[in-house]
Amino acid sequence: MLPDRVTSHPVLLRLFTPADAPGVQALVADAQVAEPTASIPLPYSPGAATAWIATHDADRQRGTLYTYAITRTDGAALIGAITLRPVADLHDSIGYWIGRPYWGHGYATAATMAITALAFGYLDCETLTASHLERNPASARILEKCGFTLLRTVMREHRGQVEAFCVRGLSRDVWELRIGGSPGAGLPAEDSTADR
Ligand SMILES: CC(C)(COP(=O)(O)OP(=O)(O)OC[C@H]1O[C@@H](n2cnc3c(N)ncnc32)[C@H](O)[C@@H]1OP(=O)(O)O)[C@@H](O)C(=O)NCCC(=O)NCCS
Numbered sequence: 001m002l003p004d005r006v007t008s009h010p011v012l013l014r015l016f017t018p019a020d021a022p023g024v025q026a027l028v029a030d031a032q033v034a035e036p037t038a039s040i041p042l043p044y045s046p047g048a049a050t051a052w053i054a055t056h057d058a059d060r061q062r063g064t065l066y067t068y069a070i071t072r073t074d075g076a077a078l079i080g081a082i083t084l085r086p087v088a089d090l091h092d093s094i095g096y097w098i099g100r101p102y103w104g105h106g107y108a109t110a111a112t113m114a115i116t117a118l119a120f121g122y123l124d125c126e127t128l129t130a131s132h133l134e135r136n137p138a139s140a141r142i143l144e145k146c147g148f149t150l151l152r153t154v155m156r157e158h159r160g161q162v163e164a165f166c167v168r169g170l171s172r173d174v175w176e177l178r179i180g181g182s183p184g185a186g187l188p189a190e191d192s193t194a195d196r
Contacts, residue, residue, distance in 0.1 A: 001060075001063075001122075002060075002066050002084075002118050002123070003118070003190045003191075005191040005192070006114055006118065006188035006189060006190055006191055007073050007188060007189045007191045008110045008111065008113060008114035008117075008188035008189075009073055009110065010072055010073055010074070010105070010106065010107065010110060011070050011071065011072060011073060011079075011107050011111050011114070012070070012071050012072070012073050012191060013069070013070060013111060013114055013115070013188070014068060014069050014071065014191070015056065015060075015068065015069065016053045016056055016067060016068075016069045016081070017053070018050065018053055018054075020053060020069055021049040021050040022049070023077070023078035024049035024052070024053070024078065024081070025044065025046070025048070025049040026099075027078065027079075027080070027097075027100070028040050028044050028097065029043070029044045030099070030100050031043075032100055033097050033098075033099060033100055034097075035159065036132070036133055036136045036139070037095065038091070038095065038158070039095065040097065042159065064085065064086070064087070065083060066083065066084045066086075066115075066118075067082075067083045068081065068082050068083075068084075068111075068115070069081055070082060070096075070098070070107060070111050072107070078099070079098055079102040079107055080096065080097050080098035080099055080102065080107060080108065081096065081097055082094070082095070082096040082108075082111045082112065082114075082115050083095045083096070084115045084118065084119055086119065086125050088129050092129045092130045092131050092167075093119065093127075093128040093129050093130060094112065094115060094116070094128055094129075095130070096108050096111060096112060103138075108138075108142050109142050109145050109146065112130075112142055112143070112146045113146050113186075113188075114188040116146055116147075116170065116175065117175075117179075117186045117188055118188065120172050120175050120176070121186070121187045125172065126171065126172050127170070127171045127172070128148070128169065128170050129151070129167060129168065129169045130143055130148055130167075130168050130169075131154075131165045131166060131167040131168065132165065132166055132168075133163055133164070133165055133166075134153065134163070134164040134165065134166055135163075135164075140166060140168075143168045144168075146170070147170050147175060147178050148168035148170045149168060149169065149170070149174075150167075150168055151167045151168060151169045152166075152167050153165065153166050153167070154167060
């Protein structure tokens with residue numbers, strides 16, 4: 001089981017609670033946030049955030065999908081979300097979104113580095129994958145910065161159109177080389193403080 005809360009400056013990853021639903025609703029109702037993702041419904045209907053958050057605990061208990069809320073380490077406001085699927089299937093291992101007011105501060109990169117370290121540090125994942133629309137250079141850059149290399153480009157259905165996607169991957173061996181190979185290195189700090 002992964003920790004409930006970890007910090008990876010400048011972000012904190014924690015579990016969602018039902019109280020986050022209005023924050024999720026406000027951030028992903030923005031089509032510029034939802035549209036490039038594979039899984040956020042567009043339009044985002046009222047109640048969708050509550051229903052989504054209600055799925056997290058069972059997925060987590062089964063170990064099939066870990067979903068974390070992203071906040072800044074110096075503030076409680078929800079800024080985004082990141083997911084880890086230890087066994088990639090039709091879906092990739094990692095997915096993320098950041099609310100538009102918070103773009104451009106390195107938050108998605110910090111969250112992706114943290115979830116990568118959790119996957120390799122706590123679970124027996126050997127390879128992680130993530131894919132993004134070819135027309136999403138910000139997502140490409142995040143993954144490059146986190147060590148994911150381009151595996152292939154594929155054509156895939158996306159919101160009713162066939163589009164080019166870049167599939168990127170990072171293996172445990174490469175990750176260990178990146179972090180210097182020492183046990184525990186690169187792991188985000190577990191955060192045991194009470195919810196703020
Ligand atoms: C993509 C997204 C997660 C980026 O979040 P973020 O917190 O702003 O990302 P970061 O600040 O950590 O890093 C973004 C990087 O992309 C770069 N970037 C941003 N827009 C870019 C563009 N149009 N072209 C090239 N690079 C771009 C930034 O300069 C930065 O790289 P740098 O640190 O080398 O300067 C956010 O815009 C988002 O949620 N978009 C909608 C949902 C989405 O696309 N999710 C991913 C689906 S695969």
